[in-house]
Amino acid sequence: MGSPISGTSGSETIWWQSGTVYQVYPRSFQDTDGDGVGDLRGIAARLDYLAWLGVDAVWISPFYRSPMADFGYDVADYCAVDPLFGTLEDFDALIGEAHRRRLKVILDFVPNHSSIEHPWFAESRASRENPKRDWYIWRDPAPDGGPPNNWLSNFGGPAWTCDPATGQYYYHAFLPEQPDLNWRNxxxxxxxxxxxxxxxxxxxxxxxxxxxxxxxxxxxxxDNPHNPDFQSHQAGINRFQQVYSCDRPEVLEVIAGMRAVLREYGERVLIGEIYLPIERLVAYYGPGLTGADLPFNFQLIQTPWRADAVAALVAEYEAALPEGGWPNWVLGNHDQPRIAARVGERQARIAAMLLLTLRGTPTLYYGDEIGLGHVPVPPERAQDPWGRNEPGHGRDPERTPMQWEDAPNAGFSTGTPWLPLSDDADRRNVDEMRDDSRSILTLYRRLLSLRRDHPALSIGGWRGLDLPLDLAADIFAFERFAEAETLRILLNFSGRDGTVPLEDGGAWTILLSTRSGRAGDRVEGGLRLESDEGVILGPAGR
Structure with a gap:
């Protein structure tokens, strides 16, 4: 008896449901002008690679005009390209080239806060009577002259900065250079x-x-209440439970407004970055699915890397989804340590198969497909302001340049890269791995190809499979199905071999294994999984 079945999609599948998303951090993808920082022309130059890899959409982190206090997440003009990344004409050329390759383009939008150098904030802080004063969040000091409440910055320290000229504090959930906009206005x-x-x-x-x-x-x-579970090694923001500074019920109305704007232009996707528990995460689909199309699901990043823990998480998430809500999964991004750094090089292959076989829309992060792991960044080259404010929390290692070839700077730039490359860049790069049948890059490409070829993987239903207790701690087993097709996925999260019974008596064929040499093998009765091995099984005779 398996876990409850999660249904298939209808015939009117939307592109973002069947597709895969690939995140590009533009500073680190490809530099074309030799300044050591990637740019829009660099992304355009690598679109053929993305098409070859087999992804469907490219999500580009911010490239708006910005003083770069938080590397583009402090926006000084929401309708301009920062010269560091190129021009608006470069963007227009990029989107045209992407669409010619049938690649969708998704932009990062940073509406919670602007840069302190945005003209709106210059007006807002000019005086208490300025018409744009209420565009940001200003409060009088507390009776003792200190901050208005106990809210903390996500990047360390207080979330309020006093403006001496007007005698009030402005709120910033992140850096003081990132004042929060007032979305109640x-x-x-x-x-x-x-x-x-x-x-x-x-x-x-x-x-x-x-x-x-x-x-x-x-x-x-x-005031936010104290967090009774706070531990000293955690970031300072965890000292309090953020029940009043974020995740307020009125936000769903704001998101519905954004979604309505997107619908003016046809079928567009609205993705929300949300670090919340499952029961709160799924609320962001909104009443009647008027919220985010895809409230980003980061649970795999935060869950212990064990088969039983991951199996329980998937079942819980599937059960919590609202009727019609489309699932999604994320295993890496620009704010989290690399997959290979978290789970190890062998299990990074299991992570790839898991991400690309679960039900819903997967998001890949650049460099994960070549198994890029933790890249040490010397203190003198550290860039991330969070890491400077709170040592140990810097995000530089997950933002290092993409490694393309065995060449100076791995083909990323003719100048000095803004962050260092991995020590094995001469071997861990696209050119060295793309023709290697055993490489993790080849595994990603084959997985993406299987998703396109098998509706069961791209839009099909999901059901978990029960295993004997001695196997369940190590192996996660589930099925994907659509119409007459059923595929079975078996993932060994351990360093031990194990034999999985195929109790239905039918014969299966190995469509893909994370280990080379097994594709096409016919199996009946049971399948012996090697340590750190994952397989996708299809009906025999395919």
């Missing part, structure tokens, strides 16, 4: 909706919305 909403329309009119296919659960704060600005 209808003028702010209208201005940000117009920014969305600016890019939609240029042909973008959707947005990933940064920290979407932060957009509305408690109207009474109440």
């Amino acid at each position: 209808p003028q702010v909403r209208a201005a940000m909706h117009d920014a969305l329309r600016f890019w939609l009119a240029r042909g973008v296919d959707g947005f990933r919305v940064d920290v979407i659960w932060h957009l509305i704060k408690d109207e009474g600005f109440r």
Whole structure:
């Protein structure tokens, strides 16, 4: 008896349901002008690679005009390209080239906060009477003259900075250079909706919305309660439970407004960045699915890397999804340690098969497909402001340059890269791995090909399979199915071999293994999985 069945999609499948998303951190993908920082022309130059790999959409992290206090997540102009990355004409050329290759383009949108150098904030801080004063969040000091409440910055320290000229504090959930916008103000909403329309009119296919659960704060600005589970090694933000500074119920109305703007331009996707438990995460689909199309699901990043833990997580998430809500999975991004750094090189192959066989839309992070792991960054080359504020929490190692070939700087740049490359860049690069049948890059490409060829994987249903207790701790087993096709996925999370019974008596064929040399083998009765091995089984005779 397996886990409850999660249903298949209908015949009207939307592109973002059947497709896969590939995140590009533009500073680190490809540099074309020799300044050591990637740019839009560099992304355009590598579109053939993305098409070869087999992804369907490219999500590009911010390239808006910015003083780069947080590397583009501090926006000074929502409708301009920063010269570091190129020009608006470069963007138009990029989106045209992507669409010619049938690649969708998703942009990062950063609506929670702007840069302190945005003209809106310059007006807002000019005086208490300025018409744009209420575009940001200003509060009087506490009776002792200190911050208005106990809210903390996600990047360390207080979340309030005093402006001596006007005698009030402004709120910033992140850096002081990133003041939060006041989304309770209808003028702010209208201005940000117009920014969305600016890019939609240029042909973008959707947005990933940064920290979407932060957009509305408690109207009474109440203190956050202390976190009884806080541990000293955690980031300072965890000292309190953020029940009043984010995840407020009114945010769903804000998200519905954004979604309505996107629908003016046809079928576009709205993705929300949300680091919340499952029961809160799924609320962001909104009543009647009026919220985010894909509230980003980061649970795999935060769950212990054991078969039984992952199996329980998948079943819990599938059961929590609202009727019609489309699942999604993320295993890596620009804020989290690399997959290979978290689970090891062997298990990185299991992670690839897991991500690309679960039900829903998967998001890949650049470099994970070549098994890029932890790249040490010397203190003198550290860039991330969070790491400088709170040592040990820097995100530089997951933002190092993509490694393309055995050449100076791995083909990323003719200049000095803004962050270092891995020590094995001469071997761990696209050119060295793309023709190697045993490489993790080849595994990713084959997995993506199987998703395209088998509706069971791209849009089919899901059901977990029960295993004997001695196997369940090590091996996660589930099936994907659509119409007459059923595929079985077996993933060994351990360093031990194990034999999985195929109790239905039918014969299966190995479609793909994370180990080379087994594809095409016929199996009956049981399958012996090697340590750290995953397989996809199809009906015999395919």
